[in-house]
Amino acid sequence: MPLVQSEAIILQTRKFSETSKIISAFTRDRGRISVMIKGGRKGTKKFPGGVETLNRVELQYYYKPGRDLQNFKSADLVASYLGLRNDLKRTYTGLSLAETTLRCTLPEDVHAELFQVLTSALGALDQVETAPWTIRWHCLLQLCRLLGFGMNLQNCRSCGSKGPMRGFDLELGSFVCSHCHVDKPTMLHLGGEFWGVLRFLDTCPVEISPRISVNPSTGRRIEVLFLQYFKYHVSGLQTLESWKLLPSLYWGVEPKE
Numbered sequence: 517m518p519l520v521q522s523e524a525i526i527l528q529t530r531k532f533s534e535t536s537k538i539i540s541a542f543t544r545d546r547g548r549i550s551v552m553i554k555g556g557r558k559g560t561k562k563f564p565g566g567v568e569t570l571n572r573v574e575l576q577y578y579y580k581p582g583r584d585l586q587n588f589k590s591a592d593l594v595a596s597y598l599g600l601r602n603d604l605k606r607t608y609t610g611l612s613l614a615e616t617t618l619r620c621t622l623p624e625d626v627h628a629e630l631f632q633v634l635t636s637a638l639g640a641l642d643q644v645e646t647a648p649w650t651i652r653w654h655c656l657l658q659l660c661r662l663l664g665f666g667m668n669l670q671n672c673r674s675c676g677s678k679g680p681m682r683g684f685d686l687e688l689g690s691f692v693c694s695h696c697h698v699d700k701p702t703m704l705h706l707g708g709e710f711w712g713v714l715r716f717l718d719t720c721p722v723e724i725s726p727r728i729s730v731n732p733s734t735g736r737r738i739e740v741l742f743l744q745y746f747k748y749h750v751s752g753l754q755t756l757e758s759w760k761l762l763p764s765l766y767w768g769v770e771p772k773e
Protein backbone atom coordinates (compact mmCIF):
# COMPACT_ATOMS: atom_id res chain seq x y z
CA MET A 517 0.00 0.00 0.00
CA PRO A 518 1.57 3.32 -0.99
CA LEU A 519 2.53 5.75 1.71
CA VAL A 520 1.18 9.25 1.09
CA GLN A 521 2.49 12.42 2.69
CA SER A 522 0.83 15.82 2.64
CA GLU A 523 0.41 18.87 4.80
CA ALA A 524 -3.05 18.90 6.32
CA ILE A 525 -5.41 20.78 8.62
CA ILE A 526 -7.25 18.54 11.08
CA LEU A 527 -10.95 19.34 10.67
CA GLN A 528 -12.43 16.91 13.18
CA THR A 529 -11.42 14.06 15.47
CA ARG A 530 -13.78 11.48 16.91
CA LYS A 531 -13.55 8.39 19.06
CA PHE A 532 -14.00 5.06 17.34
CA SER A 533 -14.43 2.07 19.65
CA GLU A 534 -12.57 2.12 22.96
CA THR A 535 -9.14 2.13 21.43
CA SER A 536 -9.18 4.03 18.16
CA LYS A 537 -10.04 7.34 16.65
CA ILE A 538 -10.89 8.74 13.26
CA ILE A 539 -9.67 12.05 12.00
CA SER A 540 -10.98 14.09 9.10
CA ALA A 541 -8.35 16.28 7.54
CA PHE A 542 -8.08 18.65 4.61
CA THR A 543 -4.81 17.93 2.85
CA ARG A 544 -3.04 20.22 0.44
CA ASP A 545 -2.37 17.51 -2.12
CA ARG A 546 -5.26 15.04 -1.72
CA GLY A 547 -8.26 17.12 -0.63
CA ARG A 548 -10.41 15.96 2.26
CA ILE A 549 -9.67 12.52 3.69
CA SER A 550 -10.57 10.39 6.72
CA VAL A 551 -7.90 8.43 8.53
CA MET A 552 -8.19 5.74 11.20
CA ILE A 553 -5.72 5.77 14.08
CA LYS A 554 -5.82 2.31 15.59
CA GLY A 555 -4.96 1.32 19.10
CA GLY A 556 -3.85 4.71 20.29
CA ARG A 557 -5.89 4.65 23.46
CA LYS A 558 -4.81 1.21 24.71
CA GLY A 559 -3.05 1.05 28.07
CA THR A 560 -0.39 3.68 28.49
CA LYS A 561 0.07 4.21 24.76
CA LYS A 562 -1.19 7.62 23.79
CA PHE A 563 -2.34 9.01 20.50
CA PRO A 564 0.44 10.79 18.72
CA GLY A 565 0.67 14.51 19.43
CA GLY A 566 -0.54 16.77 16.72
CA VAL A 567 -3.78 15.07 15.80
CA GLU A 568 -6.02 17.67 17.41
CA THR A 569 -8.71 19.66 15.62
CA LEU A 570 -7.37 22.80 13.86
CA ASN A 571 -3.75 21.69 14.04
CA ARG A 572 -1.69 21.97 10.91
CA VAL A 573 0.40 18.82 10.47
CA GLU A 574 2.61 16.96 8.06
CA LEU A 575 0.47 13.84 7.71
CA GLN A 576 1.52 10.40 6.49
CA TYR A 577 -0.96 7.64 5.80
CA TYR A 578 -1.27 4.40 3.85
CA TYR A 579 -3.49 4.98 0.85
CA LYS A 580 -5.83 2.41 -0.64
CA PRO A 581 -7.99 3.65 -3.56
CA GLY A 582 -11.74 3.33 -3.20
CA ARG A 583 -11.64 3.12 0.57
CA ASP A 584 -13.43 5.71 2.73
CA LEU A 585 -10.99 5.33 5.62
CA GLN A 586 -7.24 5.35 5.21
CA ASN A 587 -4.70 4.05 7.73
CA PHE A 588 -2.65 6.45 9.79
CA LYS A 589 1.15 6.37 9.81
CA SER A 590 2.29 9.59 11.51
CA ALA A 591 1.61 13.30 12.02
CA ASP A 592 4.25 15.94 12.70
CA LEU A 593 3.01 19.22 14.05
CA VAL A 594 3.57 22.24 11.79
CA ALA A 595 1.42 24.80 13.67
CA SER A 596 -0.98 24.59 16.60
CA TYR A 597 -2.20 28.21 16.57
CA LEU A 598 -1.89 28.84 20.31
CA GLY A 599 -3.00 32.48 20.03
CA LEU A 600 -6.28 31.37 18.49
CA ARG A 601 -6.77 28.66 21.13
CA ASN A 602 -6.43 31.12 23.99
CA ASP A 603 -9.47 33.06 22.86
CA LEU A 604 -12.99 31.64 22.75
CA LYS A 605 -14.25 33.77 19.86
CA ARG A 606 -11.26 32.99 17.70
CA THR A 607 -11.37 29.29 18.58
CA TYR A 608 -15.02 28.98 17.59
CA THR A 609 -14.36 30.98 14.44
CA GLY A 610 -11.64 28.50 13.49
CA LEU A 611 -13.91 25.55 14.29
CA SER A 612 -16.66 27.05 12.13
CA LEU A 613 -14.28 27.23 9.17
CA ALA A 614 -13.22 23.61 9.80
CA GLU A 615 -16.85 22.45 9.86
CA THR A 616 -17.62 24.42 6.69
CA THR A 617 -14.72 22.74 4.90
CA LEU A 618 -15.80 19.34 6.22
CA ARG A 619 -19.41 19.72 5.10
CA CYS A 620 -18.97 21.58 1.81
CA THR A 621 -16.15 19.66 0.11
CA LEU A 622 -16.22 16.21 -1.48
CA PRO A 623 -13.79 13.47 -0.37
CA GLU A 624 -10.50 13.51 -2.28
CA ASP A 625 -11.51 16.54 -4.31
CA VAL A 626 -8.14 18.30 -4.56
CA HIS A 627 -8.16 22.06 -3.84
CA ALA A 628 -4.64 23.26 -3.09
CA GLU A 629 -5.85 26.87 -3.14
CA LEU A 630 -8.56 26.09 -0.61
CA PHE A 631 -5.91 24.62 1.69
CA GLN A 632 -4.02 27.88 1.32
CA VAL A 633 -7.12 29.98 2.12
CA LEU A 634 -7.82 27.89 5.21
CA THR A 635 -4.28 28.09 6.57
CA SER A 636 -4.14 31.86 5.89
CA ALA A 637 -7.39 32.36 7.81
CA LEU A 638 -6.17 30.28 10.76
CA GLY A 639 -2.88 32.17 10.72
CA ALA A 640 -4.72 35.51 10.74
CA LEU A 641 -7.01 34.37 13.58
CA ASP A 642 -3.91 33.31 15.49
CA GLN A 643 -2.22 36.70 15.09
CA VAL A 644 -5.03 39.28 15.00
CA GLU A 645 -7.01 39.67 18.21
CA THR A 646 -9.85 41.86 16.99
CA ALA A 647 -13.03 41.26 14.96
CA PRO A 648 -12.59 37.56 14.11
CA TRP A 649 -15.92 37.68 12.25
CA THR A 650 -14.31 39.75 9.49
CA ILE A 651 -11.61 37.08 9.04
CA ARG A 652 -14.35 34.44 8.97
CA TRP A 653 -16.30 36.29 6.25
CA HIS A 654 -13.12 36.88 4.26
CA CYS A 655 -12.48 33.14 4.34
CA LEU A 656 -16.11 32.25 3.49
CA LEU A 657 -16.02 34.54 0.44
CA GLN A 658 -12.92 32.70 -0.78
CA LEU A 659 -14.40 29.29 0.02
CA CYS A 660 -17.58 29.88 -1.97
CA ARG A 661 -15.54 31.20 -4.89
CA LEU A 662 -13.29 28.11 -4.88
CA LEU A 663 -16.26 25.76 -4.50
CA GLY A 664 -17.88 27.25 -7.60
CA PHE A 665 -20.53 29.60 -6.24
CA GLY A 666 -18.60 32.79 -5.66
CA MET A 667 -20.50 36.01 -5.05
CA ASN A 668 -20.44 38.77 -7.63
CA LEU A 669 -19.66 41.93 -5.68
CA GLN A 670 -18.62 44.16 -8.59
CA ASN A 671 -22.00 45.46 -9.69
CA CYS A 672 -25.67 44.59 -10.03
CA ARG A 673 -25.61 41.32 -11.95
CA SER A 674 -28.91 42.07 -13.66
CA CYS A 675 -28.08 45.43 -15.25
CA GLY A 676 -24.41 46.07 -14.46
CA SER A 677 -25.02 49.29 -12.52
CA LYS A 678 -22.95 50.23 -9.49
CA GLY A 679 -25.96 50.86 -7.30
CA PRO A 680 -27.55 52.02 -5.16
CA MET A 681 -28.05 48.40 -4.12
CA ARG A 682 -31.28 47.26 -2.58
CA GLY A 683 -31.13 43.48 -2.24
CA PHE A 684 -29.04 40.35 -2.46
CA ASP A 685 -30.31 37.59 -4.70
CA LEU A 686 -29.23 34.16 -3.39
CA GLU A 687 -29.87 32.59 -6.78
CA LEU A 688 -27.81 35.14 -8.75
CA GLY A 689 -25.17 35.33 -6.02
CA SER A 690 -25.16 39.08 -6.40
CA PHE A 691 -26.44 42.34 -5.03
CA VAL A 692 -29.10 43.91 -7.22
CA CYS A 693 -29.87 47.60 -7.62
CA SER A 694 -33.13 49.33 -6.76
CA HIS A 695 -34.26 49.13 -10.43
CA CYS A 696 -33.76 45.36 -10.67
CA HIS A 697 -34.96 44.49 -7.18
CA VAL A 698 -38.10 42.33 -7.09
CA ASP A 699 -39.76 40.56 -4.19
CA LYS A 700 -39.12 36.83 -4.39
CA PRO A 701 -38.11 34.08 -1.96
CA THR A 702 -34.42 34.18 -2.89
CA MET A 703 -34.15 37.96 -2.41
CA LEU A 704 -32.77 39.30 0.88
CA HIS A 705 -33.32 42.96 1.65
CA LEU A 706 -29.76 44.17 2.02
CA GLY A 707 -28.58 47.57 0.87
CA GLY A 708 -25.35 49.39 0.11
CA GLU A 709 -23.72 49.12 3.56
CA PHE A 710 -23.64 45.31 3.26
CA TRP A 711 -22.31 45.57 -0.28
CA GLY A 712 -19.55 47.87 0.98
CA VAL A 713 -18.45 45.50 3.76
CA LEU A 714 -18.35 42.42 1.53
CA ARG A 715 -16.63 44.24 -1.35
CA PHE A 716 -13.91 45.40 1.01
CA LEU A 717 -13.40 41.86 2.36
CA ASP A 718 -13.48 40.33 -1.11
CA THR A 719 -10.45 42.29 -2.26
CA CYS A 720 -8.30 42.92 0.85
CA PRO A 721 -5.61 40.58 2.23
CA VAL A 722 -7.03 38.47 5.06
CA GLU A 723 -5.02 40.12 7.85
CA ILE A 724 -6.45 43.54 6.85
CA SER A 725 -10.05 42.30 7.25
CA PRO A 726 -10.52 43.51 10.87
CA ARG A 727 -9.97 47.10 9.76
CA ILE A 728 -13.52 47.34 8.50
CA SER A 729 -15.86 48.18 11.36
CA VAL A 730 -19.26 46.53 11.40
CA ASN A 731 -22.01 47.21 13.92
CA PRO A 732 -23.72 44.24 15.61
CA SER A 733 -26.99 44.44 13.69
CA THR A 734 -25.16 44.52 10.34
CA GLY A 735 -22.95 41.66 11.54
CA ARG A 736 -25.95 39.50 12.46
CA ARG A 737 -27.50 40.05 9.05
CA ILE A 738 -24.27 39.19 7.25
CA GLU A 739 -24.22 35.92 9.24
CA VAL A 740 -27.77 35.20 8.06
CA LEU A 741 -26.76 36.00 4.48
CA PHE A 742 -23.85 33.54 4.56
CA LEU A 743 -25.90 30.78 6.16
CA GLN A 744 -28.69 31.11 3.62
CA TYR A 745 -26.20 31.40 0.78
CA PHE A 746 -24.32 28.23 1.72
CA LYS A 747 -27.56 26.32 2.28
CA TYR A 748 -28.86 27.46 -1.10
CA HIS A 749 -25.74 26.47 -3.04
CA VAL A 750 -24.35 23.39 -1.25
CA SER A 751 -26.62 20.48 -2.05
CA GLY A 752 -27.77 18.47 0.95
CA LEU A 753 -26.49 21.01 3.46
CA GLN A 754 -29.11 21.26 6.23
CA THR A 755 -27.28 23.17 8.88
CA LEU A 756 -23.84 24.08 10.15
CA GLU A 757 -23.88 23.38 13.91
CA SER A 758 -20.84 25.47 14.79
CA TRP A 759 -22.30 28.55 13.07
CA LYS A 760 -25.32 28.79 15.39
CA LEU A 761 -23.43 30.02 18.41
CA LEU A 762 -21.39 32.68 16.64
CA PRO A 763 -23.71 35.74 16.54
CA SER A 764 -24.31 35.70 20.32
CA LEU A 765 -20.65 34.92 20.98
CA TYR A 766 -19.55 37.84 18.79
CA TRP A 767 -22.16 40.46 19.66
CA GLY A 768 -24.04 39.26 22.75
CA VAL A 769 -27.73 38.50 23.01
CA GLU A 770 -29.77 40.27 20.37
CA PRO A 771 -31.65 43.22 21.91
CA LYS A 772 -35.46 43.03 21.76
CA GLU A 773 -37.10 45.73 19.65
Ligand SMILES: [Zn+2]
Binds near residue numbers: 697
Ligand atom coordinates in the same frame (compact mmCIF):
# COMPACT_ATOMS: atom_id res chain seq x y z
ZN1 LIG B 1 -29.70 46.52 -11.67
